[in-house]
Amino acid sequence: MKLAHRWAALTILALPGTGFAAPPTTLSFTPASIGAFRLDRVAQQGGVALGTVPTGTIRLVKDGAEVEIAPDGRFIIAFGRDHTTVAILSATLRDGRSVTERLNVASRAWRIESLPTLPHHSQPDAEFEARRPAELAQIEAARRVVSDSQGWRQSFIWPARGRISGGFGSQRIYAGQPGAPHSGVDVAGGLGAPVLAPADGVVILAAASAFTLEGNLLMVDHGMGLNSAFLHLSRIDVKVGDHVHQGQxxxxxxxxxxxxxxxxxxGMKWHDERIDPARIVSLTRP
Structure with a gap:
């Protein structure tokens, strides 16, 4: 293992076999030309895309930020909920030339709920205020971990089965004041029901005790800046540094x-971009 630091009405059904998750599978990559780059899908807010750089690329930049390139020329990029409708992808080639392409990022309509009689925030208690800074520091430290996981290449599976009770990107407006958009997908399942690894990864955080907001929090890095967070668990079955396999x-x-x-x-993030887990599952399922 290599670890280093760098910076609603859908039901998930059981699949045949001993568990409810599909066996590990490698993403079937069907390139589509977008200028000199090949991406496997249209870019959209809250979504991800897997791509291949032009031959001879030694550096890749998206919107001014470095993007990791695998030895075989593959890469992953993502677009947050409120990403602009344009992204700029630029490659520097070994011979000194550069290739720059403009990507159109499809916008999405988010579920907005107005609650005109409810206050925006409840008053945090003293315990929350005392404990929260240390919890946030643990989360940020975990997200600076780089692993050698290749899970980002896989076709992701649902980590739990049940009704989707909360969708990514939805937002409530409290007495005219917007609340924070929902940062992940909620799966309503029975207490104690299993949670499986949606793809291969390395455990980067396994809370020793329940966090004030997230409860028992588990975080898994899938490589190339992509990580998952699993909140409100009743039990955590792995520890920091463990390599986990899809379906485990x-x-x-x-x-x-x-x-x-x-x-x-x-919840899922690619670097600083929060993304919709339902998109990485629905668009990469075999």
Missing amino acids: QIGAIGQTGRATGPHLHW
């Missing part, structure tokens, strides 16, 4: 932290 049980659904009922909150 890593915990169980719970109601820890600020949760009104048993469910799994699955």
Whole structure:
């Protein structure tokens, strides 16, 4: 293992076999030409895309930020909920030439709910204010970890089965004040139901005790800046540094932290971009 630091109405059904997850599979890459680059899908807000750089590329930049390139020329990029409708992808070639392409990023309509009589925030208690800075520091430290995982190449599976009770990007407006958009997907499942690794990865955080907001929090790095967070678990079955494999049980659904009922909150980030887990599953399923 190599570890280093760098900076709603959908039901998930059981699949045949001993568990409810599909066996590990490698993404079937069907290139589509976007200028000199090849991407496997249209760019969209909250989505990801896998691509191949032009031959001879030694450096890749998206919107001014470095993007890792695998030895075989593959890369992954993502677009946050509020990403602009244009992204700039630029490659520097070995012979000194540069190739720059403009990507159109499709916009999405988000579910917005107005609650005109409810206040925006409840008053945080003293315990929350005292504990929160250290919890946030742990989360940020975990996200600076780089692993050698190749999970980003796989076709992701759902980590739990059940009804989708909360979608990515939805937002509530409290008495005219916007709340934070929902940062992941909520799967309503029974207390103690298994949570599986959606793809191969390395555990970068396994909370020793419940966080004030996230409860029992588990984070897995899938490589190339892509990571998953699993919130409100009743139990964590792995430890920091463990290599986990797609379909392996890593915990169980719970109601820890600020949760009104048993469910799994699955959040994903690519570097600083929060992305929609439902998109990486639905678009990469065999």
